[in-house]
Amino acid sequence: MLADQMPCNARNCFPGKVFDSNTHTTNLYGDDVEVDYRGAEVTVANFIKVLTGRHEPGTPASRRLDSDEDSNVFVFMTGHGGDGFLKFQDAEELSSHDIAQAVQEMHVKGRYNELFYMVDTCQAGSLATQLYSPNVVTIGSARTGENSYAYHTDFELQVGLSLIDRFTYATLDYMQSMQGHKDKPTTLGHLFDSYDSQMLYSNPDSRTELLGRSIYEIPITDFLGSVLQIQLSRDEYPQPNDHFTTTGKHATTLYAHLYRLERPT
Template sequence: MRLITYLTTIVVLCVLQVVRADPAHTNNWAVLVCTSRFWFNYRHMANTLSMYRTVKRLGIPDSRIILMLSDDVACNSRNLFPGSVFNNQDRALDLYGESVEVDYKGYEVTVENFIRLLTDRWGEEQPKSKRLLTDENSNIFIYMTGHGGADFLKFQDAEEIASHDIADAFAQMHEKKRYNEIFFMIDTCQANSMYSKFYSPNVLAVGSSRLDESSYSHHSDVEVGVAVIDRFTYYTLDFMENIEKNSSLSLQDLFDSYTFEKVHSHVGVRTDLYHRDPSKVLVTDFFGSVKHIVKDMHDQDNDFQAVLKDHDGTDGYTDHIVNLALSKNERNPVESSKAVSVGLATLRRSERSVVTFDKSKGKAKWSAVVPISILLGLLVLTLSTQSQNNLSSRTATAHSF
């Protein structure tokens, strides 16, 4: 029995040799989808373009925004303001402007293309500019608007996407490590039913109306002749206009801003699949950009001393020191010998450490010394125990004679 216990312990230790670090949030993406077409659905295109303007203003570049739009409003023959789209009757802001990049337009806005976009199931001919090139460190904001019903959303009055279709697409994304977190927002009739089938982790969802409720437009422009924005999106934008890149407002603040008096329907939020408290999640975690700060290496000698003093060459700082040495060599060849000697000395000390850290892969690894030492120790312990048992057995036999 003891031998079985030892073998089980060895197996467990071998499994624990490699410990993965938690994935970090390093980049944001936005997928903005208007599923309607035709002039009388003007407001749905204004909804989507309004969200497009917001995420761009907060720092997400066009290279990380996928915009799906029928794009048949700005140049429609009924438009009294050719080349322009507005979301307010005062027409103070032209949403179309001069810098709108529509990735999927017209009849490219289909259920198939939307699912392929999320799951990245494309052929080699698909350009990178029309792909969602996310990874396990990506936060994705997905916004959809159009005409819908219980568990479905229409695509250009030609086809429908069901709630379980989106749920299964998210599951594939999770299996393929295509996201860190997803924030799903939908503005349509009976919108809350569209996230009811979700089952993948780290997905937060909000909808404009519950089952059997309509989602209403906010107001019309007499000269345009149709409604120009929906109520849910209008009050979302009203909140977002107070957000800057360094804002400390949370998603819970956004959710609390929705009231029945404003939206005229019951906004729903689903948080059971999400691992964080929305009150502690910044709005900019999804709507803004992620900045990477690179230290100015103006005083490399001080960097050497700080690293040696604080970390004594362990915890993966060897790579940092060697990089500093190489940089010093390029900028001042006279001091190269000093820099390289410091780097090599630190490298030798780090090789004797118990744990090493590979920054390029984000994995903490036990060095080979640890499991081998444990295995040898357990083997010696097993042999010594067996020898002691054999000796006791022989002693007992001798006494019996």
Template sequence: MFSVHVRLCCILVVVVCVTRSVGVQLPEQFQKSNHTNNWAVLVDTSRFWFNYRHVANVLSIYRSVKRLGIPDSQIILMISDDMACNPRNPRPATIFNNAHEQINVYGDDVEVDYRGYEVSVENFIRLLTGRVPPETPRSKQLLTDEGSNILIYLTGHGGDGFLKFQDSEEVTSQELADALEQMWQKRRYNEIFFIIDTCQASSMYEKFYSPNILATASSLVGEDSLSHHVDAAIGVYIIDRYTYYVLEFLEKVYPDSQKTMSEFLAVCPKSACLSTVGVRRDLFKRDPSNVPITDFFGSVRPVVITTEPIDILDIPKRKKTEHQNKTKVLEKRVYLPQFPMHLVKSST
């Protein structure tokens, strides 16, 4: 009887610990999502040294979503040109997103899935729709399902109704809309948050007709998206204005953040962006002001609670040696801020 009682107590303790450690209690005003997993598709479509800022854009977003919990196994990173290895780069193997060079966003933990000429319109559409060749490795597949929330971020050069890939081909707004419809018909997503930072960016979401898509763009039709600042040591613009203010906002977001998607959509007013940020919410069922930003930038980790007995073995304690008795200071590992702290406004 005593043994059974101990086992039951262990079960209760394990269940309580698991349920408390996973998941954040959201305020009542937040609408609950039906998604069970998060994915991110991050794409830089341009080449050449003078487009350095586009690589910095996508790597900065990549670092932010990783910090907020989306694992590399659920991030598809596509980079057309490797600026870190460009012979014009005065600091080889590095990419910075601000002139203060606070942090190298091309660090050791960056996993690029598509690089160089692999970043093409065909591969991008195949990735979204799941129509990849059979020999495609898992790391290059978007293995989503009907419970997946997907963040899609695109940066590069575009125009009215098209986005250029590699300065040699284009994906049109209609092709993109049809690809998203295929995804919906094949139950490849629950909700999509679509972000695009390019000139005349809003033209790329005008043709969308599939449900559960929230979209935002750095500029309206007829407007250009502008760069933020130059790094004189590198000699090129190193980040775009819209993405700069997006990152400044994301640096103040944590896994337990109560910030909403409506706050994100208002992150760059025209006075800051010098272009008008476009938003399309008619296809999205939920109210963005009641949707936590972590529904797209965070990670969902389902917990399976078991009622079966769990045997906890009594592991004998080892005798401490003189070396082990010495006090050790554990090294605390955290993500460094992407911007110098004096440039990031304090949260209100």
């Protein structure tokens, strides 16, 4: 979900591009980015529909979260918020009670195995206070009563806006530091420990008691990336007769290479 249209905003000096650093090395709006809900479609009602699966008939698969009891779900939210709420389009609010009810419905319906809820907004920790469903872990950029702050500005843009928030920057920096360092701790616990309150100007607020196991046992890749085991099969896949082609006296059969994705154990 992307509420604004920054890539196409008339004030954007780099049309069709979004950067998180003044080095302009990584375009966050590249060709591989798919936005399923944008602009006016980003509403509290649609957000809850995605979590709970209560869509209208005919809703495309790309706009649904077809998760099940084996799925690890990661929810990241950022924007303007306050004590127990997050703003949507400056027109409506998502409350901590809304979040708690939606997650409980997900639990009852078997729509997640474990759920990681991350929020970057002022008083972000207050959005998790009402959660009570099992197998949920949360982290917010600031405690109740604290503001969350932006990071560096790109003066080349000449619009006076920061490119990224401090908490999001710290999270991204830790993720990038993991690349090429197999010996670096890569659990949720180590990610939480990496946050520096002096750099953030706030104190991250987490809840781990609903999870049922230590966050030092949970690899970050359980939520933010993984390597799937792929098994290749060259077995012939039966086709109807009209899918055969004939050249002279020899018939050419169409084959399908079947791939089976297995969830890592």
